[in-house]
Each structure stands twice: as C-alpha cells, then as structure tokens.
Amino acid sequence: MSYNYPDLSGHFGQFGGTYMAETLIPAVEELAAQYAHYQHDAEFKAELAYELKHYVGRPSPIYHAKRLSQHLGGAQIYLKREDLNHTGAHKINSAMGQALLAKRMGKKRVIAETGAGMHGVATATVAARFGMECIVYMGAEDIHRQAQNVFRMKLLGATVVPVESGSKTLKDACNEAIRDWVTNVESTFYIFGTAAGPHPYPMMVRDFQSIVGTEAKIQMPEMVGRQPDILLACVGGGSNAIGLFYPYIDVPNVRMIGVEAGGYGIASGKHAAPLTANAKVGVLHGNKVNLMQDENGQIIETHSISAGLDYPGVGPEHCLLKDIGRAEYVAINDDEAIAAFDALCRFEGIIPALESSHALAHAMKIAPTMSKDKVLLVNLSGRGDKDMQTVAKVKGITL
C-alpha cells in the first residue's frame, strides 16, 4: 500500500500533528498508546463488531435511488444509508469505538462537543449504554437550531452545557470541551466527534468510521457488479467522508468528492468551506489544517444552514487528499442543499439531514452530465428529523 498516513507522530504530510497545551499532551500520548494496543486486540475488535451489529444495526444498507436518478436522467445515484443507524447518523460508529476504549482505560466520565447534536446524541447514547457520566458542550446558537437533539441528549441522561463564547457554534463548543478536558484530564475521556483534532483522533475516528467504506466495498459489487465511479460525502470536519473514502484510497478509478458547506456562496465569504476556498493553513484544536481565518490569524465566523458543517477547519487527512489530488472538494450553497433535501423527500421518501443534503445536492448536479450506466455512491450520513425547525423556517412555516 503506497498510501500510509499518518506518520508515527500523527502528521498527514504537512497537516495534522499534536498542537495541544502541555497539560493534555500526556493524555493524548496515553490515548495513542492505548489505541495502538486495542485496535489489534481480538477481544476489543469482537466487542466492537458485536455492538455495531446488534446495537447500532450494521451493516447499513445501500439503496438505489431509482426515481431520483430517473428524474435527473443521468448517472445512477446510490445511497449508503448511515441515516438508518441507531441514533440516526454515522456518528455512533466512532462514539461506540471510543466508548469501548474509554471503558478499557477506566474512564467513567466522557465529554463531547457537538454542532448539529448528532455526535452529542451518539455520545449520550453510548454513555447511557455503558453507564458513564456524560457532558456535552454545544454552542448556544446551535442549541436554538437543534432543540430536539438537546432534548434527546437530556433524555439519555447527559448534561448539555450551552457555550456562550465566540460565535456560539461548533468551534466554541470544541474550545469549551478542551477546557473541560484540561481540568478533568485524569477522570475524563474526550469522545471527539470528527476526524480532526490532535493525534491520534484523526486516525482513530477515521478507522472507526471506515466501517462505512469497508461495507460499501463489499455491497456495491453485490448490487451493481462493480465499484462506484464516484463517491460523494459532505465534509465539515469530514468524518463520514473519510469513513467512506479511506477504504477506497488505493482503488484505482474511483473518484472521491468531498462536499463542503458553501453557505451563502464562496464569494460572499459567509460559508464553511476551507478546502474549496483554498483557506490558508493554520493551527486550531490540536491540528494543522486549512483554516478559515483573517489576515491576522484570527479564526473567522463561518456560516452554514447545517450546524454540523458550520466549522472553520477540516480534518487533516482531507487537506492531504486534496493536496495530493486523490480527492476533490467542492461547495454546495444553503439553497442547493435545501433543494436536494426536498427532492429526496419527494422522490424517495427519505428525509435526509441537511449535512448529507449537501453531498446529495452535488450528486444531483453532476448526475445529469453523466451517462446512465455511471454509478454515484452518496454517503447519506444522517437523517433529517432534527432539521424540521430549520427547514420549516426557510419555508416560512411556523411549527
């Protein structure tokens, strides 16, 4: 295998690394060591496989969106149904893996940051499943946008802490979770939501999420007799995308397209698409990545209709995949995502998450330009129940 990242110190080329305050360095070093051990441990792997099958409901099916494809008149669109997982998104794949690791490390308290709330719900779920105390940090702005998920977390026994600093969204929730971790480092496991942050998180979250691509690699030949032509997935931090992409990196002729949040459009500056906008490389939340920042290195506020993509950075492996030309990155604006959301509801009876709607929107854009025998595989990373308030508001409806 020619592609072999990260290196031992957690670098993906010039990206990644361990940019953390000294107090947390021993914690991430210990985590890296424990993960290095348990990822090859037969008992750990068996327990994770069991939980993924019987609790999460894996494997998730692949569904041929026939009516939508027919309507578009081009390439066939297939959906990897991560929305059918327990808790309704791909986030549980990694939350489960990390919780099993936390259990083995003797940590009885878990913390998480969340944007749309799906990672918060997944973390609260696994914490309840294993009897751990759970604290979820969530931007005050996101708490308004995602009230239903906040209630779900509370039902599951988690404490949801509103974060009032900065832009009151995902990045600020992340800051606050790091502050908690630095204070409670010995008792606490930080269940990180995406394939970013200090080493080993980008690698570990990728590995846990790779179940998505690993399954697809088996399922697609069964369904269509071959691998897809193009993989598409939305990218905020990029965990569902790297989960689908990673097992395909060494498969030739499979294109990969990561779809970022274009917000009001790249030209408006109000978006969350650091890769598409060629944002300068910088350091935030423990890793070096393409980062939306001003000329003075201050992180700028992002915008996306989808809280889960509303983040100024992106996982280091996506930065590398773009750099080496193995994956392409594009942006889809808020209104295009809403149109794709509507289309999937009407043509297929599936209500997608607004995050996943970005990936779908790009698939809908390119499908008509391709012949009918081409195959697109979209990671439908989550379901859209949580987005009812947001979508209703866009449509001028009060629920």
Next chain:
Amino acid sequence: MNRIDIRFASLKQQNRKALIPFITAGDPSREMTVPLLHALVAAGADVLELGVPFSDPMADGPTIQRASERALKLGVSLRSVLDMVAEFRKQDTTTPVVLMGYGNPIEAMGWAAFAQRAALVGVDGVLTVDFPPEESHDAFEHLQRHNIAPIFLLAPTTKESRIAQVAKLARGYVYYVSLKGVTGSGSIDLSAIEEKMPQLRKHIKLPIGVGFGIRDASTAKAVAALCDGVVVGSRIVQEIEDSNAQNVLENVGRLVKELSVAIR
C-alpha cells in the same frame, strides 16, 4: 544572554524572586497597554507577560477570554502588539517582555517575519500555549536566530522524560502550570508544587516560574518560596475589567505592589 537571563541573574544575586504579571494587549484599550506595562514595572514587576489576543483561547478561563474578546473587538492584532512593545521600549530598555498566546497568529504572519520584527521591537521571549516542543522545530530556529527565548509550559501531568526533553529546548525560564485547568481556575495546591519541584529542578537548570491560580499576596508569597518566579494573570486582568479608564493604572499598580512586596 538576553534581558530575561540578565534579569534573573540579577534577581538571584539579590536573593529575590521574580514577579511576572500578565496582561492582555489591547485590554481595556490600545492606548492603555503601554501605560499599564510601565505601571506594572513601577509597582515591582520583574518580567512582563503580554498576551496576544486570539479568537479561540482554549487554555484560558472566562476572565482572559473576555479580555481577548475586548481586544479583538478593538482590532488588536499581533502586528499591533509588536507596535506596543516598540512603544514600551522607548522608555524601558531593561524589563524583559514575553509574548504569550496561541500559535496561529504567528503562523499567519510567518515565523521568520515575526521573529525578525519581534527582535527589532525588543521582545525577549515567546510562549505559544498550543505549540509543544514536538511541533516547534521551525519556530525555534527562527526565535533562536534572533536571540528570543522559547518559553515552555510544564504541567502536573508532565512525565519526567518530557521534562528532560523540554529542558533541552527551553530558554529564559520555564513556566510551571500549577494546576490542571484553564487560567484563573481552581485553587492552588502548594504541597503538590513542593512535591513536583525536585523533579523539575533535576532536569531544569533555568529559573522556574509558577502560575495559574495565584490570586492574592499570601498565595504569591507561599509559591515564591518554592520557585524562582510567580506568574499572576487572571487576577490582574480581572482588576483591569473591574476598573475604569480613570482608575485602572492606580488599581493595577496597587495590586501589583501588594504582590511584589509579598514575595520580597
């Protein structure tokens, strides 16, 4: 030798401990920072830590977060902080100035350009909270080339092997973070510091400053007895927040005077 080494050498001769106050540049206003620095020195500060405001201060508690937000609202950037140091140096050529903050503003400016400008205006040390030694190779080269000391943090969680590693790279002084937590949080555990100190001294031949959680003169005095310098940040920033433009210099001066008298 730079100003930090000279200052600690002279303190050692006098058998004195260093008082190292921290303020955030641009808080409460751009105009007030240089007068505040002079007021700190007049009240007995030996080394000055000047915070470079950052949008995402992950290692800071609410007090310093708010100070950063106030400064950023006024448009204070790394470049303007360097200008403030230049202004300060017009009147004070001996008190060491250490810039403290996060790495990204420096990354954005470029380490080479930053180090050159910082040396020119009279910066003596740089502490970037989120750049551990492992990620600091490039940064070092540029700082060392301009005789600027890379200041490193050590924490209660730091293992002995890492202490030895940091000892090799550190210049100026080493900043021991006395508690697990963000700035301004918790209360200090003196016996834990006392216990850790021999392990630190075994490897670190530079002066050791201790900070985080020091809020009053009696704590400062007790901590000073265990190390070479006492860093006080959030308490001073809080005083700035609680004051107005008319009395801020006087209030901060009084507080720092109390601290400096206590540790003598």
